[in-house]
Amino acid sequence: MTTPAPELIARFSEIVGTPHALTEAADIEPYLTENRGLYRGKTVLVLKPGSTQEVSAILKLASETKTPVVPAGGRTGHVGGHVPREAGTDIVLSLERMGKIRKIDTSANVIIADGGAILADVQKAARDNDRLFPLSLGSEGSAMIGGNLSTNAGGTAVLAYGNMRALCLGLEVVLPTGEIWNGLRSLKKDNTGYDLRDLFIGAEGTLGIITGAVLKLFPKPRGHQVAFAAVASPEKALDLFNMASNRCASALTGFEFMARMAFDFTVKHTDGARDPLSAKYPWYTLIDISTSDSQQSADNMMQALLEEALEAGLVEDAVIAKSQGEIDELWHMRNTMSEAQKPEGGSIKHDVSVPVSAIPAFLHAADAAVLEAIPGARICAFGHLGDGNIHYNISQPEGADKAEFVARWGEINTIVHAIVLSHGGSISAEHGIGRLKRDELADIREPIEIDLMHRIKQIFDPAGIMNPDKVLKV
Amino acid sequence: MTTPAPELIARFSEIVGTPHALTEAADIEPYLTENRGLYRGKTVLVLKPGSTQEVSAILKLASETKTPVVPAGGRTGHVGGHVPREAGTDIVLSLERMGKIRKIDTSANVIIADGGAILADVQKAARDNDRLFPLSLGSEGSAMIGGNLSTNAGGTAVLAYGNMRALCLGLEVVLPTGEIWNGLRSLKKDNTGYDLRDLFIGAEGTLGIITGAVLKLFPKPRGHQVAFAAVASPEKALDLFNMASNRCASALTGFEFMARMAFDFTVKHTDGARDPLSAKYPWYTLIDISTSDSQQSADNMMQALLEEALEAGLVEDAVIAKSQGEIDELWHMRNTMSEAQKPEGGSIKHDVSVPVSAIPAFLHAADAAVLEAIPGARICAFGHLGDGNIHYNISQPEGADKAEFVARWGEINTIVHAIVLSHGGSISAEHGIGRLKRDELADIREPIEIDLMHRIKQIFDPAGIMNPDKVLKV
Numbered sequence: 001m002t003t004p005a006p007e008l009i010a011r012f013s014e015i016v017g018t019p020h021a022l023t024e025a026a027d028i029e030p031y032l033t034e035n036r037g038l039y040r041g042k043t044v045l046v047l048k049p050g051s052t053q054e055v056s057a058i059l060k061l062a063s064e065t066k067t068p069v070v071p072a073g074g075r076t077g078h079v080g081g082h083v084p085r086e087a088g089t090d091i092v093l094s095l096e097r098m099g100k101i102r103k104i105d106t107s108a109n110v111i112i113a114d115g116g117a118i119l120a121d122v123q124k125a126a127r128d129n130d131r132l133f134p135l136s137l138g139s140e141g142s143a144m145i146g147g148n149l150s151t152n153a154g155g156t157a158v159l160a161y162g163n164m165r166a167l168c169l170g171l172e173v174v175l176p177t178g179e180i181w182n183g184l185r186s187l188k189k190d191n192t193g194y195d196l197r198d199l200f201i202g203a204e205g206t207l208g209i210i211t212g213a214v215l216k217l218f219p220k221p222r223g224h225q226v227a228f229a230a231v232a233s234p235e236k237a238l239d240l241f242n243m244a245s246n247r248c249a250s251a252l253t254g255f256e257f258m259a260r261m262a263f264d265f266t267v268k269h270t271d272g273a274r275d276p277l278s279a280k281y282p283w284y285t286l287i288d289i290s291t292s293d294s295q296q297s298a299d300n301m302m303q304a305l306l307e308e309a310l311e312a313g314l315v316e317d318a319v320i321a322k323s324q325g326e327i328d329e330l331w332h333m334r335n336t337m338s339e340a341q342k343p344e345g346g347s348i349k350h351d352v353s354v355p356v357s358a359i360p361a362f363l364h365a366a367d368a369a370v371l372e373a374i375p376g377a378r379i380c381a382f383g384h385l386g387d388g389n390i391h392y393n394i395s396q397p398e399g400a401d402k403a404e405f406v407a408r409w410g411e412i413n414t415i416v417h418a419i420v421l422s423h424g425g426s427i428s429a430e431h432g433i434g435r436l437k438r439d440e441l442a443d444i445r446e447p448i449e450i451d452l453m454h455r456i457k458q459i460f461d462p463a464g465i466m467n468p469d470k471v472l473k474v
Numbered sequence: 475m476t477t478p479a480p481e482l483i484a485r486f487s488e489i490v491g492t493p494h495a496l497t498e499a500a501d502i503e504p505y506l507t508e509n510r511g512l513y514r515g516k517t518v519l520v521l522k523p524g525s526t527q528e529v530s531a532i533l534k535l536a537s538e539t540k541t542p543v544v545p546a547g548g549r550t551g552h553v554g555g556h557v558p559r560e561a562g563t564d565i566v567l568s569l570e571r572m573g574k575i576r577k578i579d580t581s582a583n584v585i586i587a588d589g590g591a592i593l594a595d596v597q598k599a600a601r602d603n604d605r606l607f608p609l610s611l612g613s614e615g616s617a618m619i620g621g622n623l624s625t626n627a628g629g630t631a632v633l634a635y636g637n638m639r640a641l642c643l644g645l646e647v648v649l650p651t652g653e654i655w656n657g658l659r660s661l662k663k664d665n666t667g668y669d670l671r672d673l674f675i676g677a678e679g680t681l682g683i684i685t686g687a688v689l690k691l692f693p694k695p696r697g698h699q700v701a702f703a704a705v706a707s708p709e710k711a712l713d714l715f716n717m718a719s720n721r722c723a724s725a726l727t728g729f730e731f732m733a734r735m736a737f738d739f740t741v742k743h744t745d746g747a748r749d750p751l752s753a754k755y756p757w758y759t760l761i762d763i764s765t766s767d768s769q770q771s772a773d774n775m776m777q778a779l780l781e782e783a784l785e786a787g788l789v790e791d792a793v794i795a796k797s798q799g800e801i802d803e804l805w806h807m808r809n810t811m812s813e814a815q816k817p818e819g820g821s822i823k824h825d826v827s828v829p830v831s832a833i834p835a836f837l838h839a840a841d842a843a844v845l846e847a848i849p850g851a852r853i854c855a856f857g858h859l860g861d862g863n864i865h866y867n868i869s870q871p872e873g874a875d876k877a878e879f880v881a882r883w884g885e886i887n888t889i890v891h892a893i894v895l896s897h898g899g900s901i902s903a904e905h906g907i908g909r910l911k912r913d914e915l916a917d918i919r920e921p922i923e924i925d926l927m928h929r930i931k932q933i934f935d936p937a938g939i940m941n942p943d944k945v946l947k948v
Binding site for chain 2: 105107108109110151152154158160162163165166175179180181182183185186187188189190191192193194195196198199201202203207218219221238242245246247248249250251291292293301353354355356357358384386387388389424425426427428429430431432433437441445446448449450452453455456457458459460471472
């Protein structure tokens with residue numbers, strides 16, 4: 001494979017119009033990197049189509065000329081899925097000009113959006129129509145719906161509302177051949193043949209490009225309350241989650257947990273973050289309750305839960321937010337937790353899941369193994385306890401050499417992922433596979449599973465042009 | 475293709491042991507039919523394997539010898555999916571000996587069951603452990619988990635808990651080649667490659683046989699209340715649903731509707747069914763509320779909802795159940811509604827869905843078209859309003875000839891399905907495609923979609939042995 005020739009670049013550019021075909025190094029630069037600096041790719045061309053038909057024409061030409069195409073949304077991914085390969089053979093297709101909300105229907109409770117619609121815009125459109133679109137992520141201000149779907153995004157509201165797969169009713173997809181699949185159905189029930197929709201969701205742009213989606217809306221809750229509660233151990237955090245889950249059922253709309261270290265870094269480095277409690281504790285939880293009827297019922301439910309939890313000895317100390325400002329403050333602290341590790345030097349990150357009940361055992365085993373491998377490592381575990389999803393992040397020991405520490409990424413991943421697998425867990429709970437975990441996936445899964453995925457890839461993308469080398473090795 | 479030879483029958487029988495290989499006509503009889511009498515197949519062999527390994531050995535031999543295999547669960551399907559073809563070429567593989575609950579884990583809130591576990595047994599195991607497994611169907615006493623998954627079963631609790639796809643975390647599947655895919659994961663979040671699980675779910679046994687599943691459990695609600703409310707029109711029923719949905723959110727665990735005709739037949743023909751209201755009304759709704767905290771809150775919520783609805787002029791009259799007995803009575807009436815049509819002669823049935831907001835328009839258009847085609851036809855529409863799912867059933871005119879009426883099944887389907895499609899609906903909301911709607915599916919879907927399904931079928935089942943001619947035409 002070679003870099004696309006000038007003549008081919010011209011043919012691609014013609015499809016979108018010259019102003020929307022970037023070829024200057026300075027214009028292309030933002031498409032070559034990702035947030036954590038793990039990958040830096042190369043490309044000679046970034047295309048910004050303005051319609052599904054243009055996406056189709058691009059992919060048709062790409063299939064004919066065997067030109068690899070990397071789809072780009074908000075480029076907020078953590079696994080290198082949107083970065084073109086270093087060889088410079090790939091062109092980038094960005095959905096940023098396709099950001100429209102096509103339709104909102106409050107009687108059917110659906111919103112239809114372009115693949116390039118920004119998540120925050122979809123949330124706002126729902127809010128403006130007295131509805132809730134629940135997907136909620138730190139990067140929601142730039143992440144796009146097509147990328148959220150392609151990575152089956154999770155975030156903080158999965159506990160009550162499910163991940164992106166559960167929030168999607170229908171899709172419009174341009175296949176690698178340029179053919180358009182119109183699956184933009186708004187149906188809650190539709191048992192008519194194989195589930196193509198869920199194949200595209202989570203395929204990380206390797207089976208086609210999602211150009212439109214029908215998403216579910218929910219009634220806007222009338223009551224909302226958040227508490228911050230300190231607990232003595234992961235076991236107590238789990239017990240507290242189970243109590244909250246039994247007591248509040250679907251009104252429990254978030255249950256996050258965080259190790260003291262992660263919390264301390266955030267209080268230290270995030271503007272406006274503060275410790276709402278008067279003493280220090282080893283673990284913290286953030287409990288989010290939404291009720292359909294009234295604010296009073298959310299307040300009562302939270303109050304009753306914390307009283308029962310204190311009485312049962314599950315909680316050391318707790319505060320309930322006294323205003324929307326305090327709710328925002330608590331969630332802001334949680335949402336900036338990953339970012340707050342940066343000033344502390346290098347970090348090695350994991351996005352893993354285990355069955356919810358296995359979280360304490362996983363944490364104890366992983367902490368011991370990591371501290372044995374790197375004495376002084378500062379473990380900033382946090383995440384979505386109710387989903388069994390742990391962002392098991394490790395900051396370098398104080399004063400250690402950053403480059404030396406980060407060079408041990410693979411070694412530490414191997415140690416942590418082995419413990420994850422021994423608990424029946426997943427090495428990628430919500431971030432996906434991309435390039436980062438591609439080879440590891442092939443190692444840990446039975447050959448039949450990887451083989452089936454390769455066969456599926458082959459029938460959707462016979463020319464092998466769609467985001468090659470991501471998820472599966474070419 | 476020919477009927478399997480005696481020598482081949484012997485090889486298959488050896489795998490399961492002679493007592494579990496049925497070859498006598500009387501033993502085989504129950505496997506040849508389905509509830510509605512639409513199909514009657516033929517076979518020379520019914521195999522009852524006792525383990526996943528035996529299922530694997532059967533499919534391996536079937537692939538090698540190109541012997542078609544029809545998987546059978548509780549055989550309660552409505553589309554002929556479990557009936558062997560008339561030519562007698564197919565053997566039947568019944569999961570009835572694989573009915574174990576393998577494990578129940580109340581801390582992880584999962585239950586792991588064999589593919590042949592009966593739905594009611596899974597519900598009971600959950601209840602016995604103070605949990606809820608919400609899938610709820612008229613045929614739950616005989617339907618099996620493998621079949622529920624293969625048809626992505628729906629039922630009356632989909633509104634709050636989702637269909638079978640939403641209730642499943644992991645699968646064990648024997649592929650048509652005999653290879654075993656162990657995807658028995660208990661994870662709420664797992665973004666590691668293509669979604670094979672959801673391909674098998676809803677594939678109606680054409681891509682492999684589901685031998686085991688990890689299913690989600692939920693906290694058992696502490697409050698439960700049911701009301702029966704008469705409304706003047708489908709429009710009022712929809713407004714009432716929207717009010718209930720906004721007021722109760724996820725506490726609204728069921729919202730069924732039924733035309734007067736369907737209700738009258740049930741009162742007339744179902745043991746123990748009675749009209750709880752003192753006057754007659756054109757439409758009825760059944761509202762089911764479950765609350766996590768207390769019975770009082772369910773009672774209060776229902777009371778407040780009906781008061782508001784009466785005041786808004788949405789409801790003509792209503793009763794709230796005064797005991798568990800009355801709750802059971804109301805649901806029994808609803809669950810036997812399809813059966814109650816039988817004494818009234820022939821019926822032509824539809825299992826369709828439209829966007830929830832389109833239900834009134836669909837009903838008006840369909841009623842007019844059906845009555846124009848068959849004056850005097852008695853329309854027994856009912857279903858899951860909250861899911862947009864209508865069982866649009868039509869009983870013959872009084873005194874008409876049954877055979878003549880039922881012979882118009884295809885003609886009436888065509889009329890009704892055209893109206894469904896004009897509202898962006900689905901011709902199979904929850905029953906699936908099977909044989910009944912196979913050719914129609916190919917007609918109504920874009921060629922690219924059918925083509926992708928055929929390509930998927932080909933890579934999973936290269937020998938073409940798995941439930942052939944169902945969903946897709948061979």
